[in-house]
Amino acid sequence: MAYVEFLRxxxxxxxxxxxxxxxxxxxxxxxxxxxxxxxxxIRLQLGSAIVLQKGTDGRIHQMPLNGIKDLDIPLxxxxxxxxxxxxxxxxxxxxxxxxxRDGLDFTLTRPVSRERIALEYFAVDLAxxxxxxxxxxxxxxxxxxxxxxxxxxxxxxxxxxxxxxxGLGMSFMWYGIIQAATAAMRGGGGWVxxxxxxxxxxxxxxxxxxxxxPVFHYGVVALNLVNPIAYFSSLTIHAKDAAxxxxxxxxxxxxxxxxxxxxxxxxxxxxxxxxSWKRIEV
Amino acid sequence: MNAISxxxxxxxxxxxxxxxxxxxxxxxGSICALLGPNGAGKSTTFKCLLGLARPTAGSVxxxxxxxxxxxxxxxxxxxxxxxLYDWMTVREHRTLARRLYHTFDAARFDELCATFKLDSRKxxxxxxxxxxxxxxxxxxxAIRPRIFVLDExxxxxxxIFQRVALDLMIDAAxxxxxxxxxxxxxxxxxxxxxRVAILKNGRLVLDGNVDELKGERKVVEAIFEADxxxxxxxxxxxxxxxxxxxGRILRAYVNNDAPGVAREVETLGPRAVTTYDLSLEDIFLxxxxxxxxxxxxxxxxxxxxx
Numbered sequence: 001m002a003y004v005e006f007l008r009x010x011x012x013x014x015x016x017x018x019x020x021x022x023x024x025x026x027x028x029x030x031x032x033x034x035x036x037x038x039x040x041x042i043r044l045q046l047g048s049a050i051v052l053q054k055g056t057d058g059r060i061h062q063m064p065l066n067g068i069k070d071l072d073i074p075l076x077x078x079x080x081x082x083x084x085x086x087x088x089x090x091x092x093x094x095x096x097x098x099x100x101r102d103g104l105d106f107t108l109t110r111p112v113s114r115e116r117i118a119l120e121y122f123a124v125d126l127a128x129x130x131x132x133x134x135x136x137x138x139x140x141x142x143x144x145x146x147x148x149x150x151x152x153x154x155x156x157x158x159x160x161x162x163x164x165x166x167g168l169g170m171s172f173m174w175y176g177i178i179q180a181a182t183a184a185m186r187g188g189g190g191w192v193x194x195x196x197x198x199x200x201x202x203x204x205x206x207x208x209x210x211x212x213x214p215v216f217h218y219g220v221v222a223l224n225l226v227n228p229i230a231y232f233s234s235l236t237i238h239a240k241d242a243a244x245x246x247x248x249x250x251x252x253x254x255x256x257x258x259x260x261x262x263x264x265x266x267x268x269x270x271x272x273x274x275x276s277w278k279r280i281e282v
Numbered sequence: 283m284n285a286i287s288x289x290x291x292x293x294x295x296x297x298x299x300x301x302x303x304x305x306x307x308x309x310x311g312s313i314c315a316l317l318g319p320n321g322a323g324k325s326t327t328f329k330c331l332l333g334l335a336r337p338t339a340g341s342v343x344x345x346x347x348x349x350x351x352x353x354x355x356x357x358x359x360x361x362x363x364x365x366l367y368d369w370m371t372v373r374e375h376r377t378l379a380r381r382l383y384h385t386f387d388a389a390r391f392d393e394l395c396a397t398f399k400l401d402s403r404k405x406x407x408x409x410x411x412x413x414x415x416x417x418x419x420x421x422x423x424a425i426r427p428r429i430f431v432l433d434e435x436x437x438x439x440x441x442i443f444q445r446v447a448l449d450l451m452i453d454a455a456x457x458x459x460x461x462x463x464x465x466x467x468x469x470x471x472x473x474x475x476x477r478v479a480i481l482k483n484g485r486l487v488l489d490g491n492v493d494e495l496k497g498e499r500k501v502v503e504a505i506f507e508a509d510x511x512x513x514x515x516x517x518x519x520x521x522x523x524x525x526x527x528x529g530r531i532l533r534a535y536v537n538n539d540a541p542g543v544a545r546e547v548e549t550l551g552p553r554a555v556t557t558y559d560l561s562l563e564d565i566f567l568x569x570x571x572x573x574x575x576x577x578x579x580x581x582x583x584x585x586x587x588x
Binding site: 007 | 355383
């Protein structure tokens with residue numbers, strides 16, 4: 001059954017990759033086009049610095065970064081960008097079991113147990129999420145930076161690799177939660193997956209609302225523990241600020257523990273999805 | 283050993299009893315047709331048999347064992363409604379089946395696709411209803427299973443391909459396979475099945491060998507000069523299962539002693555009396571006819587009261 005999911009994920013990946021590649025291509029083209037100088041030359045500017053310029057000879061020349069001093073591009077931030085792209089892809093493919101509801105007679109009369117079908121689907125989907133992350137990292141981050149000659153400005157810290165684990169964990173957690181929520185539903189999985197962005201986005205903001213009293217406040221603070229975005233968004237709140245911050249239970253938590261929690265929640269959610277899937281009747 | 287054993291199976295959906303206390307044994311190598319009007323419980327029986335629905339009571343076994351994933355390595359199923367992947371091509375379904383079944387015969391599949399004129403590059407969503415049924419049949423028969431469960435296997439097929447589907451079933455049974463199928467096309471059933479089980483409101487109302495059922499049951503038909511008279515005595519006769527009056531024609535469906543019933547009909551003064559064998563369609567209609575008392579039931583366009 002992994003073959004079916006492979007075809008499905010491949011189709012989704014082509015769509016995802018096409019959109020990202022088109023976005024980046026359009027961005028680079030528009031930068032070149034929009035910054036045509038009065039002298040008729042075309043240049044790519046980063047802030048006040050001209051980083052690429054089309055010369056009179058018709059060739060693209062890389063310009064020295066005189067205007068940008070001490071520009072460091074943290075690898076972790078690039079992983080963060082790729083992680084959100086991977087999360088988008090994860091939500092696109094996260095309704096696998098729900099989609100099978102249309103043809104359960106066919107799916108469940110194969111010589112493969114229901115658990116194995118679900119596990120095979122999850123494994124293929126996880127590989128797809130990794131591929132989406134890698135593609136987004138390369139095409140959205142490395143290609144534009146290489147075009148601008150800024151690859152050398154990327155700085156790596158040990159934290160960057162923890163952010164990589166957290167970014168993938170966030171995507172997997174999101175994937176698992178939607179699988180668990182939709183596995184037993186009859187259709188409508190796409191709405192849940194799409195709506196999850198709005199739901200988790202609003203949920204992230206709700207701890208700041210004090211109007212509804214402390215019960216509501218602590219309720220939404222607790223609920224944010226299963227909000228994948230919360231694990232990424234509060235990264236900038238340092239431990240020393242944690243005591244002062246009552247808006248997130250994650251505020252004082254390091255990146256690696258957060259990453260571990262996202263993976264654990266993702267696994268637990270997938271286990272719940274399998275349990276629901278096993279009970280389904282046609 | 284029976285290939286399929288269904289014992290005291292009941293399935294309830296809320297207040298509705300879809301299948302009630304059904305017991306059915308299908309012997310290895312036989313072709314058994316499960317018949318019944320819409321909503322009789324045929325598809326629910328199949329779902330319980332295949333583990334797609336949990337029985338409320340009773341049990342099902344395939345080749346002496348409860349249904350598990352391994353069962354489907356030797357069982358081919360064609361559901362009533364196409365549940366193939368719409369977005370996949372015929373060729374991709376072939377690849378899927380080849381990966382799932384170690385008995386999958388790719389050459390056989392290609393041959394069946396050619397017979398049913400299926401374009402392997404086409405996505406399922408571009409196929410007609412009949413072509414989808416044909417693809418499901420090609421997949422089921424290409425795995426060369428020992429048991430087939432076919433829910434309306436000719437659904438949507440044109441008469442030519444209906445005949446092909448029928449021939450596939452007969453050929454598979456000749457090779458030792460067991461087939462349990464449902465169909466509303468009694469002609470096909472009569473040609474292929476050696477046994478029928480008829481369901482009505484979830485209950486088994488008739489089960490037996492086709493030839494024996496047809497041999498036992500007769501119709502005594504009388505034609506009168508004017509409208510057929512009311513055969514009050516026959517209506518309560520235990521030998522008669524149903525009486526039908528349509529204009530000048532009176533038909534008595536007889537379970538046994540047809541000559542005796544014919545003699546009684548003669549006393550009513552008809553112009554002519556004929557006795558003939560029941561067709562399977564007659565047997566089916568007789569079995570599922572409405573009415574609390576079987577003798578009180580009648581069918582026809584302008585039946586009289588019996």
